[in-house]
Amino acid sequence: MARRDDAPWKPSNLAKAAKFGDLVERITHPVARRAYKRGFPYLPPTVPMGVEVPEDAPTLGADYDTEWARGSVASVVRRGLVEGPVRLAVKGIASPTVYGTDRLSDLARLHDAPPLIFAPNHHSHLDTALMAVAVPEPWRSKLVVAAAADYFFDKRWKATMAALALNAIPIDREVTGRKSSDMIRELIEDGWSLVIYPEGGRSPDGWGQDFKGGAAYLSSRTGAPVVPVFIDGTGSIYGKGMKRPKRGTTKVVFGHPLRADESENTRRFSARIERAVTMLGDESLTDYWSSRQRAARQENPKLTGPEYTGWRRQWALSERRSMGDAGVRRRQKRRWPNLGD
Amino acid sequence: MPRPGFVLDVDRSTPPILFWRGENFSLEKLPAGRSRVIYAPEPLPAIDDVDGAIRNALLNPVDQDPLPAQLFAGMKLTIAFDDVSLPLPKMQRPDIRQRVIEAVLDLAAEAGVDDVHIISALALHRRMTEAELRHAVGDRVYDAFAPRGLLYQHDAEDPENLAYLGTTPHGEDVEINKRAAESDLLVYVNINLVAMDGGWKSTATGLASYKSLRHHHNPDTMIHSRSFMDQHRSELHKSNWRMGKVLLDSGVKVFQIETTLNTDTFPSPFGFLAKREWEWKPSDRMTYIGTTKALNRTPNRIARNIFHSIEAPHQMTSVQAGEVEAVHRITTEHVYKQQLVEVKGQTDILTLGIPYISPYNVHSIMNPILVMCMGLGYYFNMYRGMPLVREGGVIIMTHPTRPEFHPVHHPSYIDFFEQVLADTTDPHVMSQKWEKQYAEDEWYRHLYRTTYAYHGVHPFYMWYWGSHALKHCGRIIVVGGDPKTVRRLGFVPASTMDDALEIASDVVGRTPTITHLHAPPLMVADVS
Numbered sequence: 001m002a003r004r005d006d007a008p009w010k011p012s013n014l015a016k017a018a019k020f021g022d023l024v025e026r027i028t029h030p031v032a033r034r035a036y037k038r039g040f041p042y043l044p045p046t047v048p049m050g051v052e053v054p055e056d057a058p059t060l061g062a063d064y065d066t067e068w069a070r071g072s073v074a075s076v077v078r079r080g081l082v083e084g085p086v087r088l089a090v091k092g093i094a095s096p097t098v099y100g101t102d103r104l105s106d107l108a109r110l111h112d113a114p115p116l117i118f119a120p121n122h123h124s125h126l127d128t129a130l131m132a133v134a135v136p137e138p139w140r141s142k143l144v145v146a147a148a149a150d151y152f153f154d155k156r157w158k159a160t161m162a163a164l165a166l167n168a169i170p171i172d173r174e175v176t177g178r179k180s181s182d183m184i185r186e187l188i189e190d191g192w193s194l195v196i197y198p199e200g201g202r203s204p205d206g207w208g209q210d211f212k213g214g215a216a217y218l219s220s221r222t223g224a225p226v227v228p229v230f231i232d233g234t235g236s237i238y239g240k241g242m243k244r245p246k247r248g249t250t251k252v253v254f255g256h257p258l259r260a261d262e263s264e265n266t267r268r269f270s271a272r273i274e275r276a277v278t279m280l281g282d283e284s285l286t287d288y289w290s291s292r293q294r295a296a297r298q299e300n301p302k303l304t305g306p307e308y309t310g311w312r313r314q315w316a317l318s319e320r321r322s323m324g325d326a327g328v329r330r331r332q333k334r335r336w337p338n339l340g341d
Numbered sequence: 342m343p344r345p346g347f348v349l350d351v352d353r354s355t356p357p358i359l360f361w362r363g364e365n366f367s368l369e370k371l372p373a374g375r376s377r378v379i380y381a382p383e384p385l386p387a388i389d390d391v392d393g394a395i396r397n398a399l400l401n402p403v404d405q406d407p408l409p410a411q412l413f414a415g416m417k418l419t420i421a422f423d424d425v426s427l428p429l430p431k432m433q434r435p436d437i438r439q440r441v442i443e444a445v446l447d448l449a450a451e452a453g454v455d456d457v458h459i460i461s462a463l464a465l466h467r468r469m470t471e472a473e474l475r476h477a478v479g480d481r482v483y484d485a486f487a488p489r490g491l492l493y494q495h496d497a498e499d500p501e502n503l504a505y506l507g508t509t510p511h512g513e514d515v516e517i518n519k520r521a522a523e524s525d526l527l528v529y530v531n532i533n534l535v536a537m538d539g540g541w542k543s544t545a546t547g548l549a550s551y552k553s554l555r556h557h558h559n560p561d562t563m564i565h566s567r568s569f570m571d572q573h574r575s576e577l578h579k580s581n582w583r584m585g586k587v588l589l590d591s592g593v594k595v596f597q598i599e600t601t602l603n604t605d606t607f608p609s610p611f612g613f614l615a616k617r618e619w620e621w622k623p624s625d626r627m628t629y630i631g632t633t634k635a636l637n638r639t640p641n642r643i644a645r646n647i648f649h650s651i652e653a654p655h656q657m658t659s660v661q662a663g664e665v666e667a668v669h670r671i672t673t674e675h676v677y678k679q680q681l682v683e684v685k686g687q688t689d690i691l692t693l694g695i696p697y698i699s700p701y702n703v704h705s706i707m708n709p710i711l712v713m714c715m716g717l718g719y720y721f722n723m724y725r726g727m728p729l730v731r732e733g734g735v736i737i738m739t740h741p742t743r744p745e746f747h748p749v750h751h752p753s754y755i756d757f758f759e760q761v762l763a764d765t766t767d768p769h770v771m772s773q774k775w776e777k778q779y780a781e782d783e784w785y786r787h788l789y790r791t792t793y794a795y796h797g798v799h800p801f802y803m804w805y806w807g808s809h810a811l812k813h814c815g816r817i818i819v820v821g822g823d824p825k826t827v828r829r830l831g832f833v834p835a836s837t838m839d840d841a842l843e844i845a846s847d848v849v850g851r852t853p854t855i856t857h858l859h860a861p862p863l864m865v866a867d868v869s
Contacts, residue, residue: 288481
């Protein structure tokens with residue numbers, strides 16, 4: 001409806017904002033001016049010449065203390081967050097479909113279900129949130145996630161959010177120090193399950209990376225079984241280097257829990273975990289029977305992709321992605337019917 | 342340590358006893374001093390490492406080579422499995438069939454076997470829906486085989502896919518699924534819920550045609566099976582075993598895998614249904630009151646959906662594989678170990694609470710013919726030695742027995758009820774006069790083959806299951822049933838248990854002995 005010329009004047013939103021700004025300035029300006037005038041201790045101290053100020057002990061990154069996040073209050077808050085906003089966000093962005101939880105049903109049914117080490121492939125920061133909602137109970141409510149210290153714990157607000165919402169613990173992805181591994185071992189011994197990415201970091205080019213021995217080592221030291229997990233689709237939704245996520249679909253496939261054989265060292269066990277994730281990847285893209293047949297012939301397509309580099313590697317990646325139904329899906333172009341000439 | 346089965350002599354301090362009434366239940370006070378209640382043994386402990394036990398059974402079979410030694414590249418492998426009628430209620434995921442089939446497929450993949458078919462051995466039962474197949478074999482197996490047409494359901498009316506293998510010395514035709522018969526190896530994956538299941542009955546019945554089945558699914562065989570739960574005294578089983586020999590002689594190689602489950606039948610909210618009444622906790626009593634009150638006000642359709650959504654926490658108690666008969670002997674021992682209850686002497690009146698489910702109405706309606714089959718065919722036959730009720734005694738069943746039929750699952754049942762039962766309730770007479778017409782009806786055949794309908798002859802078989810009980814008992818009374826429907830079945834309707842006992846007094850006198858079979862959970866009375 002057209003506005004009448006004689007209608008009373010109403011301030012626009014911009015005018016309201018300007019008025020609010022004026023008010024804030026009127027209040028804060030005198031305080032700031034007084035503090036500036038008085039100097040120290042209202043302002044930071046100046047440093048005398050020739051004196052070196054010792055640096056504070058770092059409290060961020062790998063040194064961030066997450067113990068508070070495992071307390072009862074934080075656990076209750078986290079449960080609310082994971083089941084609420086995190087689940088909604090993951091569903092909205094990644095629409096996950098979860099397969100293979102029946103493979104954990106024997107352990108889930110036990111009165112005292114043992115802690116597990118979940119070892120998924122890693123393509124995106126989204127993987128962590130995805131695992132936080134996809135891991136079945138009873139492990140979901142007592143789950144810690146090994147997260148990159150330099151990404152999730154570089155700022156205090158991010159560190160607090162990661163620790164609170166995902167129960168993340170910082171792991172230095174360059175070198176996993178003894179401190180980290182001892183802490184993880186103690187957590188597992190206390191009954192916490194762990195999500196750890198054996199690849200050590202997100203995939204740089206969309207293909208997987210060779211597995212490092214972390215999960216196998218922790219399993220051997222603690223006796224906790226390793227559950228191989230294959231996550232499909234997160235790489236194209238929010239892969240490394242992407243500024244913002246695109247909506248798509250994802251698939252999470254859980255495998256049978258694995259334990260190290262008596263005669264198996266960490267390296268061999270880690271290779272077995274990698275083979276299991278590879279087979280789940282094949283199962284996810286094709287079907288269970290074909291993947292089993294190829295596994296028996298040791299012909300499952302490798303997660304690490306072909307040996308060659310350059311565009312052919314990317315070409316092969318797009319072919320692989322087109323086999324599955326996870327990832328970003330663009331709307332098909334509307335085709336008009338051919339009505340003839 | 343689970344407690345064995347128990348026979349309670351009812352006295353004045355005995356609380357009212359739980360009776361199933363279809364999709365509801367009631368508490369009934371039984372007369373003190375002359376009544377007894379038979380309670381099932383508690384569930385046996387499950388095997389901890391189920392996958393390990395399955396693998397061990399496949400690698401160390403009974404009287405056969407290990408499964409890997411029987412698998413080779415280029416062979417034809419067929420895996421058949423029991424259909425939706427087992428177990429009851431359906432078990433929580435993962436179903437035991439899925440775990441066994443996956444273990445077999447793992448070995449087949451290692452051996453380089455490419456040609457694998459998976460067949461649901463449903464005989465004349467209805468086809469399973471996709472959801473039911475997924476539940477039984479799991480999503481992984483379904484997604485790998487069904488889209489390529491390699492997971493399908495047996496069709497007992499498809500002449501092109503049936504193989505005639507000959508006759509038994511008794512002149513019984515043996516005709517089974519062609520793919521199964523012509524495979525290099527047929528692996529049968531069975532669930533042995535009761536002693537009647539398994540053995541040669543799996544293959545000779547589950548994969549057979551009508552032509553073959555009619556030789557043991559008839560009133561004569563059923564009357565002379567005493568009982569179905571005792572293989573050595575069951576004509577039904579003897580016939581199947583004869584057919585099994587024909588299968589062997591024809592070169593059909595069967596690797597039988599049989600599993601037994603414990604009687605953990607109801608999940609926690611309904612756990613009180615399997616408890617002894619005097620052990621009900623306040624929470625159980627509250628649940629009972631809340632459930633019955635709510636169900637009284639719930640439309641039948643919704644109540645049915647609620648009950649059929651129950652998934653039993655059944656757990657596997659044994660798995661054995663190898664030669665059919667040797668395997669079945671071990672399986673039967675395990676079933677008896679779980680289900681046998683020693684009972685002394687027969688009774689004048691046997692009371693049975695008929696639940697919402699039978700093998701033939703999974704996700705469906707328990708129609709009046711299935712009520713008869715469940716009471717007189719199954720529960721009556723849950724004995725070894727001699728029937729719980731004396732000859733000439735009375736059976737009292739509690740069930741609403743509404744004239745409701747599932748039009749998709751049970752189309753021929755409707756006509757059977759209206760046409761055949763209006764004419765006769767005598768199994769022999771109906772077998773002679775009506776069976777052929779229903780069995781060969783083209784419309785029923787079409788529905789069986791292309792929709793989710795039971796075969797046209799199936800209601801006759803249900804009626805035949807009760808042949809022995811019909812002949813054995815002096816009167817059958819249904820408490821709480823629709824009077825007109827109950828009379829159509831040839832039974833006597835009663836409003837209450839007291840009325841039923843009064844009606845029964847004409848046959849068994851004023852102070853009869855009464856026995857109540859507190860099932861489910863299932864049990865077999867070892868009557869001496």
